[in-house]
Amino acid sequence: MLILTPQEEWAQKFLAASMNPTGALSKYFLWVNTVNHHSLRLEWRGFQWITVGTTIPHWNAVMAKPPSLSVLLKLERAMTSPYFIHNTETLKVFDPQHSAMIALHSGDIERYLDNMLG
Numbered sequence: 001m002l003i004l005t006p007q008e009e010w011a012q013k014f015l016a017a018s019m020n021p022t023g024a025l026s027k028y029f030l031w032v033n034t035v036n037h038h039s040l041r042l043e044w045r046g047f048q049w050i051t052v053g054t055t056i057p058h059w060n061a062v063m064a065k066p067p068s069l070s071v072l073l074k075l076e077r078a079m080t081s082p083y084f085i086h087n088t089e090t091l092k093v094f095d096p097q098h099s100a101m102i103a104l105h106s107g108d109i110e111r112y113l114d115n116m117l118g
Contacts, residue, residue, distance in 0.1 A: 005037035010082055017054040033076065040082045041075065047084040047092065058084075059099035061091040064107035074113040 004012070011030060030046035033039035042050070050056060066088035067075070075083065081095035091109065093099050105112040 006040055006080075007031055007034075007037050010040065014050055014054055014056065017056045019053055019055070036076065039076050040079050042082050042084040044084075050082075050094075056094060058092050058094050059096055060086075061093055061099045061102040061109070062107045063089055063091055063102075063109050067091075067109060071110050071113065074110070074117060078113050078116050 032041040
């Protein structure tokens with residue numbers, strides 16, 4: 001049995017939900033970090049393709065302050081679904097639970113990640 005990395009697993013989900021499947025997606029098109037196959041931070045082009053070309057929903061999570069470098073590293077470790085940092089105020093996530101939990105933490109993403117990672 002072939003074990004897929006999180007990036008490969010999500011790429012297959014995106015292709016399955018695509019309105020115009022091409023058969024393959026380049027990892028360089030989708031992901032910011034192509035070296036760490038567990039990183040699910042989306043590249044701008046990948047985010048655009050997913051939101052326009054698939055039926056997969058996403059949610060906006062408003063951040064209380066711009067993410068620091070430590071927050072960016074924690075996001076790499078903690079997120080179990082793809083996400084896109086739209087600007088310094090909005091995190092776009094593909095998991096409604098992450099969005100709801102960030103909202104419950106009043107947009108304090110660092111506190112949410114600290115609670116999540118322990």
